[in-house]
Amino acid sequence: MTNNTAAHIEIRNLTMAYGSFVIQRDLNFDINRGDIFVIMGGSGCGKSTLLKHMLGLITPKKGDILYNGDSFVNASSEQQDAVRQHWGITYQSGGLFSAMTLAENINLPLQLYTNYSKSEIADIIAYKLALVGLAGYQDYYPSEISGGMRKRAALARAIALDPEILFFDEPSAGLDPISSRLLDELIVQMKESLGATVVMVTHELPSIFDIATNSIYLDANTRTMIGYGDPQYLRDHSDQVVVKQFLARGIEPKKTTGEY
Amino acid sequence: MSTKASGFQLIPDTTDKISLVLQGDWTQDQQSPDFSGLHSALQSNASLRHLLVTGSDLDEWDSTLMAFLLQCHNYCQANNIDFKTQNLPDGAEKLLEVATAVAPHQRPEDAKKSWLVSVSPANIIKYFTSSLAFIGEVAIALAKLVAGKSNTRMVDFKTFCYEAGPSAFAIISLVSVLVGMILAYLGAVQLAQFGAEVYVADLVVVGILREMGVLMTAIVIAGRTGAAYAAQLGTMQTNDEIDAIITMGISPIEFLVIPRILALVLVMPLLTIYANLLGIIGGGIVAGSMDISPLQYIHQAGGALSWTHISVGLIKSIVFALLIAVAGCRAGINSGRSSAAVGQAATQAVVTSIVYLIIADAAINIISQQIGV
Numbered sequence: 001m002t003n004n005t006a007a008h009i010e011i012r013n014l015t016m017a018y019g020s021f022v023i024q025r026d027l028n029f030d031i032n033r034g035d036i037f038v039i040m041g042g043s044g045c046g047k048s049t050l051l052k053h054m055l056g057l058i059t060p061k062k063g064d065i066l067y068n069g070d071s072f073v074n075a076s077s078e079q080q081d082a083v084r085q086h087w088g089i090t091y092q093s094g095g096l097f098s099a100m101t102l103a104e105n106i107n108l109p110l111q112l113y114t115n116y117s118k119s120e121i122a123d124i125i126a127y128k129l130a131l132v133g134l135a136g137y138q139d140y141y142p143s144e145i146s147g148g149m150r151k152r153a154a155l156a157r158a159i160a161l162d163p164e165i166l167f168f169d170e171p172s173a174g175l176d177p178i179s180s181r182l183l184d185e186l187i188v189q190m191k192e193s194l195g196a197t198v199v200m201v202t203h204e205l206p207s208i209f210d211i212a213t214n215s216i217y218l219d220a221n222t223r224t225m226i227g228y229g230d231p232q233y234l235r236d237h238s239d240q241v242v243v244k245q246f247l248a249r250g251i252e253p254k255k256t257t258g259e260y
Numbered sequence: 261m262s263t264k265a266s267g268f269q270l271i272p273d274t275t276d277k278i279s280l281v282l283q284g285d286w287t288q289d290q291q292s293p294d295f296s297g298l299h300s301a302l303q304s305n306a307s308l309r310h311l312l313v314t315g316s317d318l319d320e321w322d323s324t325l326m327a328f329l330l331q332c333h334n335y336c337q338a339n340n341i342d343f344k345t346q347n348l349p350d351g352a353e354k355l356l357e358v359a360t361a362v363a364p365h366q367r368p369e370d371a372k373k374s375w376l377v378s379v380s381p382a383n384i385i386k387y388f389t390s391s392l393a394f395i396g397e398v399a400i401a402l403a404k405l406v407a408g409k410s411n412t413r414m415v416d417f418k419t420f421c422y423e424a425g426p427s428a429f430a431i432i433s434l435v436s437v438l439v440g441m442i443l444a445y446l447g448a449v450q451l452a453q454f455g456a457e458v459y460v461a462d463l464v465v466v467g468i469l470r471e472m473g474v475l476m477t478a479i480v481i482a483g484r485t486g487a488a489y490a491a492q493l494g495t496m497q498t499n500d501e502i503d504a505i506i507t508m509g510i511s512p513i514e515f516l517v518i519p520r521i522l523a524l525v526l527v528m529p530l531l532t533i534y535a536n537l538l539g540i541i542g543g544g545i546v547a548g549s550m551d552i553s554p555l556q557y558i559h560q561a562g563g564a565l566s567w568t569h570i571s572v573g574l575i576k577s578i579v580f581a582l583l584i585a586v587a588g589c590r591a592g593i594n595s596g597r598s599s600a601a602v603g604q605a606a607t608q609a610v611v612t613s614i615v616y617l618i619i620a621d622a623a624i625n626i627i628s629q630q631i632g633v
Binding site: 099119120124126127128130133134135137139140189193194195 | 288289292294295322323324326327328330331350351352354355358359360361362363364365366367596597598599600601603
């Protein structure tokens with residue numbers, strides 16, 4: 001990957017462990033500004049755990065995570081909160097507050113971190129919901145809408161503050177192919193218009209090939225990353241059979257005659 | 261980076277066409293114009309048919325601009341005005357396209373509920389009929405259990421017995437000793453006026469056995485176990501666990517409710533006996549400090565002790581256990597599927613069980629008065 005822009009997120013020698021059980025060790029990779037970066041790997045390899053480390057929900061056993069060149073792991077919790085203000089995050093099951101309406105969900109970050117007036121916030125909420133195709137759903141509770149709509153509502157909350165980095169944990173899991181495609185398009189459009197960097201955990205191959213610009217593959221057996229690069233390139237040129245197999249949906253890779 | 265004041269200009273092109281020229285920075289930190297200003301300007305021009313938004317004078321922009329544009333778009337759509345844009349920044353153009361791709365959803369009217377509706381007679385009747393239906397289902401499930409055709413698991417029953425019983429010892433001990441002491445103080449002060457301090461023992465024994473021991477235990481259990489039942493079942497509802505149980509062909513009443521009810525019905529009388537004992541001891545502690553010797557207290561208390569008093573207390577404990585368990589399980593099973601709904605279910609469980617307890621207590625007292633026990 002040749003990209004001259006400075007890395008937005010850098011992972012340095014990251015080792016993740018629960019107690020003495022190591023999940024992944026020696027992870028080293030950069031995520032560039034404007035990338036759609038996919039973290040892939042088989043079930044149980046630690047994809048979501050890596051994301052939680054990047055979000056600061058779990059402290060790494062060893063190593064560092066840098067945002068814009070500054071260490072996040074060693075930052076004070078106030079500094080971490082300041083960094084987090086520029087993030088939008090959607091969790092695996094949405095993470096919408098079930099006791100609040102969609103409007104109240106989106107209102108929360110706007111009220112906390114902006115100086116918009118009440119009526120301006122209402123306008124922004126209407127706009128964010130319209131962006132994800134949920135115009136008019138302000139007064140609905142998360143339990144009153146479908147799973148796909150909930151995912152989109154979570155995205156609306158994530159983009160409330162026009163974030164620099166968007167994190168997604170399995171955004172299209174449990175969605176039908178059409179909704180999942182629409183969500184992918186939405187992610188790309190958000191990324192382009194906000195100029196954001198996107199980090200997502202997913203194993204939806206169509207999404208990976210459609211939108212990802214860079215990726216890593218975490219291996220559950222060797223407990224480290226064994227692939228790093230554009231997924232299409234990895235599918236055709238990786239020297240790891242597992243990675244090729246993963247990206248080809250388990251079909252044994254054909255012997256390629258070209259150079260690796 | 262200097263910021264320029266944001267604003268817009270309306271330039272009429274022809275009688276039915278207006279250009280809306282956006283100027284300056286439209287960002288969060290900037291005092292951006294409100295849509296209401298434009299709204300009234302547009303409304304005053306009845307012949308308006310075309311609105312052209314020009315963005316060539318725009319500098320910085322963020323969601324503030326987008327929210328404004330979306331409102332313009334929606335206004336134009338509602339008033340049959342042709343909405344066009346030119347020279348908007350690329351991102352803004354694209355975002356507007358995405359935001360206007362789906363028409364706004366209109367919430368159906370009947371979905372909005374006023375609080376008046378929730379206390380209407382029809383709803384109260386509905387509450388009672390559904391309560392009766394629940395009790396009926398429980399009765400059917402119990403009959404099935406007796407017939408040996410039930411899906412109730414003994415393992416669950418044992419767990420619930422442990423959770424409701426031994427785990428509650430500490431709090432029950434504290435409450436009943438203190439209640440015994442309170443009764444003794446209350447009685448001692450009044451009886452001392454007649455020089456009849458020794459009858460404090462009678463007062464404590466009768467008061468604890470018939471009333472306070474069982475009632476305090478029930479209130480503690482309603483707050484502790486009843487609320488836990490509602491929260492457990494409510495969370496299971498949220499996690500689709502109850503749906504899973506139903507689709508496995510198992511009745512949630514048999515599987516979830518019956519073991520809880522049976523556990524409480526078994527444990528409550530035992531807890532009541534324990535609470536009675538500690539309550540009488542608590543009364544003894546106070547009596548000891550009031551020049552009544554322990555032997556005198558024990559003798560007097562022994563005289564007041566009767567099987568009638570004990571059994572009235574125990575019958576109450578069984579009735580209370582049923583009420584608490586039914587109120588808790590019903591609130592849980594009927595809970596909504598959000599975190600707030602689970603909280604409401606727990607609250608409802610405690611409030612209804614305490615109301616049930618007091619009513620049942622009064623009823624049992626009146627009945628025992630009538631039949632002379």
